[in-house]
Amino acid sequence: MLKRMVLVRMESNLMVLAPPVGRDRIISDFPKWYTPEACLQLKDHFHRQVRAACQEQRTGTVGLKVSKVVVLGDLYVGKTSLINRFCKDVFDRDYKATIGVDFEIERFQIAGVPYSLQIWDTAGQEKFKCIASAYYRGAQVIITAFDLADIQTLGHTRQWLADAQRENESGSSFVFLVGTKKDLLSGPACERTEMDAVHLANEMQAEYWSVSAKTGENVKAFFTRVAALAFEQSVLQELEKGSCHAQIRAGASISIRREESSVASQEGASGSSPGCC
Ligand SMILES: Nc1nc2c(ncn2[C@@H]2O[C@H](COP(=O)(O)OP(=O)(O)O)[C@@H](O)[C@H]2O)c(=O)[nH]1
Numbered sequence: 001m002l003k004r005m006v007l008v009r010m011e012s013n014l015m016v017l018a019p020p021v022g023r024d025r026i027i028s029d030f031p032k033w034y035t036p037e038a039c040l041q042l043k044d045h046f047h048r049q050v051r052a053a054c055q056e057q058r059t060g061t062v063g064l065k066v067s068k069v070v071v072l073g074d075l076y077v078g079k080t081s082l083i084n085r086f087c088k089d090v091f092d093r094d095y096k097a098t099i100g101v102d103f104e105i106e107r108f109q110i111a112g113v114p115y116s117l118q119i120w121d122t123a124g125q126e127k128f129k130c131i132a133s134a135y136y137r138g139a140q141v142i143i144t145a146f147d148l149a150d151i152q153t154l155g156h157t158r159q160w161l162a163d164a165q166r167e168n169e170s171g172s173s174f175v176f177l178v179g180t181k182k183d184l185l186s187g188p189a190c191e192r193t194e195m196d197a198v199h200l201a202n203e204m205q206a207e208y209w210s211v212s213a214k215t216g217e218n219v220k221a222f223f224t225r226v227a228a229l230a231f232e233q234s235v236l237q238e239l240e241k242g243s244c245h246a247q248i249r250a251g252a253s254i255s256i257r258r259e260e261s262s263v264a265s266q267e268g269a270s271g272s273s274p275g276c277c
């Protein structure tokens with residue numbers, strides 16, 4: 001118990017010592033979807049309960065939470081480039097020599113509360129489809145990426161999603177379908193591919209986005225949306241947990257009283273036991 005309290009205090013001290021987040025990581029308004037035809041939530045504001053909890057600083061441990069995001073898809077679709085564009089604002093294939101699984105931590109401030117995403121990248125294992133199950137496990141967000149200029153990679157996203165979902169509780173993760181390299185495609189060709197992608201996204205119960213790591217188009221907007229949806233879910237879970245704890249606490253005090261009264265009545269019973277001398 002004491003250990004836990006110290007740990008929480010240490011963590012909160014770290015949060016206090018952490019430098020402030022960049023202006024582009026501050027999210028005040030609920031970010032919009034890419035297309036209403038394939039989006040996880042149509043609303044344009046934070047959940048009422050979440051807004052109230054943030055204003056009243058009742059978000060519990062959400063400020064210390066790091067949510068896991070995994071990025072999946074065929075080799076060469078642009079997963080690493082997408083992450084590098086968002087996290088480092090670079091487009092350079094040699095930026096990071098990927099050895100083994102790697103992740104980036106991105107800090108945000110959402111509705112006044114600190115929040116972090118842990119964005120996992122693969123390191124070429126996708127070529128052999130031999131991703132370790134630990135990579136997928138505990139993902140709050142699953143991003144399946146395909147190359148807009150290579151339609152075959154779109155079809156493969158179904159299998160990538162199935163692999164990830166096998167390692168997670170059903171319905172526990174937000175799913176995004178992301179078409180990359182938007183700069184390579186325009187006009188009717190782009191529209192046709194996007195239509196197919198929107199169709200598949202609906203099948204997968206995913207939200208669809210088209211992005212370009214090269215030009216940066218939609219990259220920030222996409223991850224901002226990811227962060228806001230994950231944050232809102234975390235706060236709602238925390239509020240639910242809080243109300244469960246309150247119920248458990250209420251239940252515990254009732255059972256303690258019962259135990260006390262049953263101990264008392266046992267004592268009373270033994271005291272008045274006819275067998276007692
Ligand atoms: N034109 C264009 N090329 C891209 C884009 N994103 C990635 N690429 C290129 O696609 C190739 C594969 O990218 P990479 O990020 O390594 O793919 P990964 O294997 O899925 O991680 C590299 O040559 C990148 O430069 C993009 O948005 N536009």
Ligand SMILES: [Mg+2]
Pocket residue numbers: 079080081098121122123124
């Ligand atoms: Mg890569």
